[in-house]
Amino acid sequence: MIDSKSTIFKSTIFNDFLDKIKSKNSILVDDILAPEIAFLTTFLNFFSKKDILLISPDRRKDLLYKNLSSFNENILEFLSWETLPFEEIKPSLDIIGQRFDTLNKLAFSKKNHLLICTLHSLLQKIIPSNVLKDLSIHLKINDTHDFENLIKKLVSLGYKKETLVSDKAQFATRGYIIDVFPTNLDHPYRIEFFSDEIESIRTFDIETQKSVEKKKSVDIFLADELKFLKDEKNLTNIFSYLKDDFLIIFDDLYQIEDSLTALNSLKIKNSKYFLSFDSFLENIKKNQKIYFSENKIDEISFVTYNQKPNQKDSTEISFEIFQKHLDALLFKHPFITYLDFLNLEKLENILDHIETFIDKNLKVLFLYQNEAEKKHIFELLDKKTENISLDKNKNIFFEKGFLSSGFIIADQNLSIIPYNEITKRKVIRRQKFREAYHSPVAEYHSLEIGDLVVHFHSGIGKYIGCDKLSNHLGVETEFLILEYAKGSKLYVPISQSHLVTKYIGSSEALPGLTLLGSNKWQKTKVLAQKQIIGYASDLLHMQAVRELEGGFEYDKDSEETQLFDLDFPYIETQDQKRAIEDLKNDMMQKKAMDRLILGDVGYGKTEVAMRAAFKAVYDGKKQVALLVPTTVLAMQHFDTFKERMSSFPIEIDVVSRFKTAKENRKTLENVKNGNIDILIGTHRLLSKDVSFKDLGLLIVDEEQRFGVRAKEHLKKIKKGVDCLTLSATPIPRTLHMSLIKVKDMSVINTPPQDRLPIKTIISENDDEVIKNAILREKSRQGQLFFIHNRVESIYKRLEHIKKLTKNCTFAVVHGQMPTEDVDFTFHKFKKGEIDILFSTTIIENGIDVPNANTIIIDRADSFGLADLYQLRGRVGRWNRAAYAYFLTPKNRQISEISQKRLTALLEAPSFGGGMAIAMRDLEIRGAGDILGIKQSGQISNIGFHLYCKLLKRAILSIQNKKETLFIETKMEFSYPAYLPDDYIPHETLRMEIYYRLGEAQSNKAIDAIKIELEDRFGSLPDPVKELISLSKIKIFANQNSFTHLKFGDFTLYCERLHKSKKTQKNLILPKKEKILKFEEDVLNILKKSFEIL
Template identity: 30%
Template structure:
């Protein structure tokens, strides 16, 4: 910073700043600093992206940088004032860049005539991608008389409506939800997405590209055009007045210099250099007011993005000795005659906003579990007229086509059936009492499991744990060396683990968080604390590939600390295994990462065992690890959420930590629902290939998976596809995953076996075939395979025929939120997703019982068993049978969408006090207006239910004007209503219950 400021200030003072047209810096970080300085000195900066490709690379994976370069050069050349400086990282400017004549713009005005074919041709030659739906810059879609286009640098798209060939309206539209604004605009400017080429030039470049030898999958102007600009390009350091920083020349040593297509380093050496400053020093004052007082007499400038920040630092805006500049610049310098201090901090890039839609938990044809009647199939909500009164009932079908009609006010008795994802439900027989017997059988088994859990926890409480010193300064330095700021959840989790390790008690803690949320980073803090304190640690993974992945990552992070570490897995030779085991026994090896091979090891001073993806280990395996030493600390990690209910029960027995916040650089997953076509599959695959990525293709049928592979290879020749599913041997499956990570093939064609697994950051598109046949939780988990790095993920839910699924189903599929929200527990109400986490915590293989009654009821019963044995038993849930002859339902005239009505029914049925009902009523009025009569009466029916529960009333029924209340002891009381009209029945019932 200091050298750039001193150099540019001297040029300005000597009135020679116009001599600098191009400033060459080290990287994009230095480019931003230079931009702030140029702006501060009163000139206009134009900053090129840091373009780190090598000549001949497939540039589709660098499309973002290239688009930014195109946009900035266009703006630079069209800026006609002289006070401008182009700032470029050295790697970018070492290439031939497009000349000024390559840039142009196209104006579209209201009432203009557009000849569609000519317009399409122009956009094509200018580098626009033609797509079905415009979702990002440089894309266009022409659908009849509607043109959607998103020019470079625009945060929104433009929707142009034509009447015949005349522009009828131009509106902006949100590329996230595709909704256009109401306001029309008069004119728009469209700039090139690549370069403003005419048809002849475009075809000339394309012909040259087709002749070259390249490993680019698709040889086109987007992938290779930048390398073959020929006379359209120029080396800007040759054609402009330029200067280069000394650090940039050092960077050139790492740049591969291609003699013909890239500037030779010698040419840079003749460029005037900006040397290190002799007069200005960079500063980071802790107390700004005090710092200024030490430099009295100097010219002082305070930079702040807001006046509020100035006041927060107790500085006086009216002080004439200080110049205040309200700008976003970050410059902190001091010299013999001036002080510049910025109150601003580096702003991280904003995360793109995502669409948020509410998803109900229940879909038609889902299997459900009724607490009393067992597993049936949900068939929707239907109005039924009973004794002249209309009510809504939940329809559940059982074996033999028997139907159970459940009043919507009791919909809380029904939960969606979830087992292990691969289980298919078997419906129960209605009214046979078999489900009640089954529940009792499961209950007995659950009491035994709960008893074992409590005994185990109690036994560990009596053992003195190994005390680990977690206050070492090195541990703080380790966190700082990560290269990123920890999320609040990560910092909290590290504190919780450190508290356990230093407490003198044995730690048994589970960390839950989605892949990519930083669980391993948290675990490394525990590992380092243990090893620095003189003890040994092991890190156990379920697969060899995962072990290898962790080993390489940790080796790099732990290198400065001189830790002796090793890897022990199925690939280790007999000799390696023997040496590692010997090293652990002697204490020579401090830390080992491995698979199940670690289960039988002995160590000299083992203090910590970390289990990654702990749900993939059986309870016996986990107990074997705990028994390596009775006072060993256990830290488990899982990528599945912990159910809130079970968390409360188990938190007394086990430490729980959660990572719910994604890292700031993590992008969301853009999700689409599409109808299957060969063209679509080709477009998706090529789009991912263009940006250098790989894909998952989920086809959940082993019998036809080979045929699907043949189809894909026929649609896209030369594409490399490999298959993985549950019948492939584990060793072979690992080899396939290994090859996928090493990018030896393009598409991993799999069953839903890939739902949980490795961190494969290069696979950022997933196609889920027959998405309407998957549960929401499965789709949610599968979508989590992509978007794990800082590259945006794409998920395509593909259905065979859109006409065959309901619009609600489409809405539900589209509504699955971005990966950023995984693990939040609030964005989506996926009870089954939470339930999976619960099954993982238990560890006991209870698939038979879970399959018979579903995870939801299984966990609820386990929670009850744990509470009872812990002496914290809760009152059994009661229900009310309401048989009032009144018409009470949320009418479809008031709320049209069944999905929204179902969601409100569920929320109201779960309400336990009148305040909850009033809040929901208030919300309904705000969203949909005043409730109509049947809706208002349904809200009053819910109030009757709540009051009955509070008074111990089991049944309330009416016949003519008689209203009868029946209590648990079968005592009855009958009262009379003034009439048999709905309003009189309701008023009389409420009056009785409120007295």
């Protein structure tokens, strides 16, 4: 194995460079690319023994960081807020956490630092290092802290107290437990005290709230930086955190100059929060500077040469940048870029170059990021260099690492070839901010006064509040108060709150309240149950037919398929892994696959689809059809599939209106002959002239966007063919869990770890708001979408916005334009040649531009909730803070439904909020669209949640060949079994636990809740133990058709409805001593008395 750094750094030219550094003169290096800058900077970091400040333009920073990080583990990054100080928008919590993590490392670590930042983050003033310790909390096991003072400290640092921790900068308390999500960490933490001593520290999962991993300590940093900057009088800059003699490197001078121009447009010149550029230059006057430029020396402004007699090896030059004249020594770097002397666009040319190097006994270093890349390099070289043993050749080296392009170091006879130089694949840096973004969705528990609700036994009522009253035993108990027809009230003990769910119908029309005491509700429920049983039978019949039709049975993954999976340049999320595992298991069955992949926009459904497509082609020698709703999406998928599969001999093509008729005919001919493996297209694929030689897999993206005829044609194609459907339209978890036994579904709820939550702003149409949004995005060299959904006025709106901004390029796309023009404009926007894209909702699906991270939506009140959610998902697809502006008419009242939609978007997180959006969408527009017209009537009659509950039971009963009974055992008991207020102080949390206990279908599920309660709230008090025990008895009672169990001191009254026969019994109970023993006795008595096996 070669040690690349030590070998390369032996170069005499590198040592000349070090000598120039020691001379303390400023140095200019021209005609140099990012990977070469990374090598020189790493070299300086190793040998200069100084702190290095590397200033990089916004658009290049990630590329440079990715190149540097392969060879240097000590890089620190200092991010800018990406918001403006005079705006109302707070900076991203993830960015604040990362900033303070970096500042703490700079302040308290003695290492020589390599710090990379943009001009924006560099000029921003910061908190002095001497107050940094006071703005953090260090907690360690066995340390003692006053519990109340710790809570006060969290509040002072900007942490907000919540019932549940679901986001950064939040904390929650329960007894002597504190949950907190530090801004600087990617997990929330649970700190448990015994008196004032820290007994335990562990991370926990946001979604389940369960503990995950034990930790020894945790550092909690400031959450509200802006507040402290406002209060702090002695603000400083990043230079004060570095050693006095730090080196300063400018990466690509002219792009940095562009950044300065953009910053100057933000009115920051006289801001107390920013250092002026002149002050910045004054600050670094005495520091040695290195200037890198991609331009050649003769392309740099006003260069003059001044060769001094005693400096034969150095050329002293002057040049102009930032409107200043600067002096430096010119250094000619030792790198030869491949593009300078070879056309390496084709793989064959690259392999020829490698072979030439090897034949001449020159050194070749291959860089790979994973084992799949390494294996692929070996395979390519084996075919090309048959007479050379790669394992034994001392001039061929493999090392794990990354460079964006390769180069040669001539005086070392060394050629460095990264894997992506061979494949020409672009790699975008992914920056991990946190493990999860989505918070638990309370689908049933968050009731508000005035909500319509459904009680399982009593029907539709109105929730009017919660109160503590004495129960029949004289014990003070919490009750939900429900109002019914004619003003009658029902008091439901909170322990039975699982019987109550929020009413959601199939339309916006509201139902009447049920009259208590009448039998109308029971008749309604019985009728619904009959319909549901019929629907469940139909679903199961369709499943059986599909199994009888059969399909192609694949073998386990081939070596090539395993290699393709390993070749994924990122880490799959857990949900992605499950979805991939699900579909591969399907493909290895005898029946044809018919799986639905559900996931929010940007969650990685396409990668899942590509795994299925690759397996079909390689392991089954089958063809694949990918059907999409729009031409734009077809072209995007075509590019994505081509790039992802570029290392493998797979033929991919697209049928598109952007191609000529002759080109499309040629493509279809190749498909018919089997020369094309994967064909991508819109509904054109459903035409009669499209014929496959051996179609094995049909992938349908967003099936709900196709018309009735297209869907009917799809049904014919699906027979005997594996089918994978992708959808970004979420369905509620309740429905998903109900259908899971009859519909193969995989849900991807987790976003990639590099995503920052999208900031959502609802504002009246205001020029100043729009102008600031554009300025902020332009200051970081980003791009924007502006959505205006009326073609007749889009150009007029464009002209108005143009007047608000300077130096911006604009373009327009809409559905009435020729498709060639649309594609051409999209292509230019993706390449970064357009700053602001004015568009109708044509961009809702299919355009993915990582550099576009602000979207402004005109007349947001006129869009549906799901549409707004999809549009918001066009941004935030990179590791930058993203912004979504929903504009409403100025000085005009919008409708109540529009207000509800916009409020739902504010409340739902931008990532993982799909389920929450689905529930709110149901509340706003009804549930009729999901299950069809036939079922929507029953949803109106009994409510969506009860419908899903009964559907789930019906499917299970039919599958298990049992009588379909919808029994909910009524339980009465004379001893305390509840969740005490001092154990779980928050009503919403208590209702959630009661609901989950009531809905549990097995003892295993109850035991899991018990463990969770101990983890989240501490040791179980006796009333909770009693509740757990009764919950297990109730499961047994429900499963064995008991309608009523009433516990006395020594008696148990039972009612059972079995095979249409009702049985009543009074049973004798033993004396109650131990809770677990009593539970066991009760179950044994019931089994024996009713002869239950």
